[in-house]
Amino acid sequence: MELQPKGPSTKGPADLFTGDVRFDVVANGQEPSRLRVNLFAQGACTMCHSHAVGQRLHVTEGRGLVQSRGGEVVELRPGDTVHTPPGEWHWHGAAPENFMAHLAMGESPGAGGGPESEWGDLVTDEEYRSR
Ligand code: MN
Numbered sequence: 001m002e003l004q005p006k007g008p009s010t011k012g013p014a015d016l017f018t019g020d021v022r023f024d025v026v027a028n029g030q031e032p033s034r035l036r037v038n039l040f041a042q043g044a045c046t047m048c049h050s051h052a053v054g055q056r057l058h059v060t061e062g063r064g065l066v067q068s069r070g071g072e073v074v075e076l077r078p079g080d081t082v083h084t085p086p087g088e089w090h091w092h093g094a095a096p097e098n099f100m101a102h103l104a105m106g107e108s109p110g111a112g113g114g115p116e117s118e119w120g121d122l123v124t125d126e127e128y129r130s131r
C-alpha cells in the first residue's frame with residue numbers, strides 16, 4: 001500500500017492551455033500499468049489535441065464544454081462522462097464564465113507506442129464562446 005498525500009497542484013503550461021489551469025496527478029502507473037488519471041480545475045480550455053489510447057473525462061464541479069473537431073460544442077455538467085476515442089481531435093475546458101473540475105482518465109500507449117497525446121491549434125474565441 002502506498003498513500004499519496006495531496007501535494008501542491010501543478011500549473012498547466014501556457015502552450016497547452018489558455019488561462020488558468022491547475023492539476024493534480026492522481027495516478028501515473030508504472031509498467032505493466034499504463035493508467036493515467038489527472039484531476040483538473042480550470043477557468044479556460046485546452047488547445048485542440050488527441051490521445052493515442054483515447055480519454056475519459058468525468059466532470060465533478062462547475063460547467064464545461066467539449067468539442068470534437070468538426071462537431072458541435074457540447075455542454076458538460078457535474079456527473080457527465082465523455083469518451084474521446086483514440087486519435088480523435090478535440091478540446092475541452094470550462095465554460096467561458098465558469099470554472100470546471102474534471103478527472104481526465106487515460107492510458108499511455110506503452111513502450112514504443114509513441115506519445116500519449118498530440119497537440120495542435122489554439123481553440124478560436126468563436127468556437128470557445130459559441131455556447
Ligand atoms: Mn482530451
